[in-house]
Amino acid sequence: MAGHGTPSTPLAPAENGPRSIGIAAASWHAQIMDSLMDGARRAARDAGIDDIVEIRVPGSFEVPIAAQSLARATDVVVGLGVVIRGETPHFEHIASAATSGLAQVALEESTPVGNGVLTVNTQEQAIARAGGEGASEDAGYAAAEAAIRTYRAIAEVRGR
Numbered sequence: 001m002a003g004h005g006t007p008s009t010p011l012a013p014a015e016n017g018p019r020s021i022g023i024a025a026a027s028w029h030a031q032i033m034d035s036l037m038d039g040a041r042r043a044a045r046d047a048g049i050d051d052i053v054e055i056r057v058p059g060s061f062e063v064p065i066a067a068q069s070l071a072r073a074t075d076v077v078v079g080l081g082v083v084i085r086g087e088t089p090h091f092e093h094i095a096s097a098a099t100s101g102l103a104q105v106a107l108e109e110s111t112p113v114g115n116g117v118l119t120v121n122t123q124e125q126a127i128a129r130a131g132g133e134g135a136s137e138d139a140g141y142a143a144a145e146a147a148i149r150t151y152r153a154i155a156e157v158r159g160r
């Protein structure tokens, strides 16, 4: 999956970029979460954003409410979580609450929100996508980058 459709120019500071970013992060699967958070912080740094506000919540189900709070205080938001099908009996409910909740926050708060909630079948898949050593994808970075690039794209139209 990684590589297809990903932005081709590296993320760098920009005039019209966001000045602040909120990271709303779940706590389940702590080590994988650490990698996702490192990725989101790295994207912020690459984009020249110093103002990083983080909220830690128990699970991915709670990520959207934290994202909403952050959307009222920061220019862009990224939601991070790991939901593993095999270990979560009500996987579909948590995964869809997190995903649709983040989409709802973006529209209701008019704030770009990146979706970095991994919904996977196994822990190995989550590790492969979380951007740690040997991972094929860097989902925390990619989600933060998406929010930052969306902010800039919208700013260009607003500046017309």
Ligand code: RBF
Residues within 6 Å of the ligand: 026, 027, 028, 058, 059, 060, 061, 062, 081, 082, 083, 084, 087, 088, 089, 090, 094
């Ligand atoms: N939250 C996650 O972020 N990832 C999970 O894989 C996950 N699995 C769960 C499995 C069970 C059986 C339960 C009860 C909760 C799980 N949660 C998980 C927590 C969920 O997102 C939420 O915090 C709780 O349901 C409380 O609202």
